Amino acid sequence: MRRSRLAVIDGLRLLAALAVLSFHYTVAWRIDGVRVPEYFLPTTVHVTVYGLLGVELFFLISGFVICMSSWGRTLGQFFASRVSRLFPAYWAAVVITGVVAMAYPLSGGVTDGDRPRPIDLLVNLTMLQQPLGHGAIDGVYWTLFVELKFYLIMALMLARGLTYRRVVLLCAVWMTVAVLVPTLNNPALNALTISEYAPYFIGGIALYLIHRFGPAPLLLAITGFAWLVCLARVNDRMSDIRSGFPVPAWPGMVIVTLSFAALLMVALGFTDRVQWRWLTVAGALTYPLYLLHSRLGHTLIRAVHEHSTVPVWVTIATTTALMMGLAWLVHRHVEQPLARPVRDLVLTPPRPRDQDRITARVFVPPQPRRVNETPRDVMTR
Template sequence: MTRPATPPVAGPAPRGPVRLATLDALRLIAALAVASFHLTVAWRIDGRREPEHFLPHLTHVTVYGFLGVELFFLISGFVIGMSSWNRSLGDFFTSRVSRLYPAYWICVLITAAVVTLAPIAGGVPVTGEPGLREIAANLTMLQEPLGIPAVDTVYWTLFVELRFYLLFAVMVAFGLTYRRVVLFCAIWMTVAAIGPALGSTALQVLAVPQYAPYFIAGIAAFLIHRFGRSPLLFGIVGFAWLISVARVIDRVTDIHPGFRVPVWPGVLIITLAYAAVLAIALGWTDRIRWRWLTTAGALTYPFYLLHQRIGYTFIRHAHESTNLPAWALVASTIVLLLGLSWLVYRLVERPLAKRLRDGLRRSLAELRSASAADAAGAGLPRQNREGRLLRSAHGREER
């Protein structure tokens, strides 16, 4: 039986937000999978020969690493639901801005500097050095709708996330309840399923039909985690999985790395991803609390932002100047980028995120205070309002 938004008199109360180490583990797996795909399959190490030439066996496994993006979206639905519950729209805005932008800003600048100082060409999906126009637009994270090339093509997923945040922010503004969020999932799923058939550009942009099932399944999994098992919630997750299977088959079919790519492993990987998130939602992994996973989870965002173009640059120059085998170049690049990601997290992201979060909270508090004062003043007679304004102005002059 579905539980209501507020806990019943009998039975356990909804579970509050806790740090789930296994979600951090899944983040790390997703980031490493995407990086493995990009560094071993998505380009030509020497600019000429197919990826399979250098890694004949590994590429047949890492070719499915691009599905780490789908896992990221599943996790995002779960985490955003959990972190936004019982919070205001201002809190939601502050949380997302302070989480996304500090690491992103420094990673854009680092990537732009590396590809400018050590350019490479040939067999690389992203070529050319970004100019001031591209860098400025990329720092807004809105380069895609602005029609400006991304400094690194991996940034496309951020615009998908931003659209999800925009949709969920509407729910946060109304107030999150069990019933409202379930209704939100049902409506979004319907629009995402039929939207492409309508041929509406607006629906395509806002509903994110290709990736909506992952966010929706993640949200439903969070509701299971918070409110308990429900056939309705399992039904939402199952329906999202069915749509995801169809989309994944298309995604795998569109990959052309120079060798045949079977579809069934992609379906299996997505099924396992759904199963893993459900296992977390049901509490089956609650005993896993290794502290290092929390640190690993914190590194995944800067690692994801840094890995592609900087990875290509390091591997290409190392390949041209050393005799190291390709697998050693890829492995050492991943280790190097994890170390750089740790530095970004400790030296830039964490301190800057705190300052940004504190500044936004103060700004929002001042906004609420000014709005309340303005609303209170609007109810006074005109002479009283003018007198209050004059006294306030006089006080500022004296200070």
């Protein structure tokens, strides 16, 4: 198994985050609250609309990386690594975004007229706001709940131990379920099995197995089948976008194909020599950038648009740079300092009660003195 860091995956993560950011800043909302995005960026939006598929690339990478980081670990180690990786930056993002959202509400948001309540902020800190019936402080958080369900599936596998045969069986069974469940018209079962995005996770898992064990025909077949299922669903995914203009599906199919091809190149080892340091930095910024960019960026873009004559594209470019700077600050001053303490807190069991320091006070009544017994006899009985 190759031991070098897969730096190209860090670059792909940043590419996915910037793609989603470009979609959110240019297509997913109305910059002035009234006019459609095409009014401000008539050419750009026809390209950036496909940035939505950065989410799919995230899920594909997640299948690869989570399987890789889980191999050889115990369930407790896996749980601790996920908590320490996800929550520090997420807590910072929820607090920062929540405060800004309460101070400067935008149209079309969470709850209570788009001004989140303090209880919404507190519930969001758990990352379980969706099943608990509270609105998300930022719309991008929906993907985190999808990831949590994937982690649960991997945790069930870890409880028995990861082996090649078990993971291949997981891919086969999960793919079958993901294809069949949508035909049952059961939303709860759909949500539980993550049927909409399961092919991306499965494709990523199969690609990691290729990276670890080599390109066996069965693994290539699983990857190819996952890719075909993803292609079949791209049209539905793109048709869900309320962009205000026609969105052809074929560029989305090309993007999904390139995503699988890029990760296949990583799995086969063709990118092992790429070890540029900036890619590692890019990978570190990706998660906080994804968490912070949407609501904060929209607020800043709207404020600049309402109070200045700066061109929209300049505002968007400047906002992107500022969000990357904020992501670095969160990584440097929140993620890095808190990751180890949080992991240790999760892994360290509670200290057992020190029984030696607990002395029971038992009352022993005095015994009567016997006949012809001396005081010394009493003390020695």
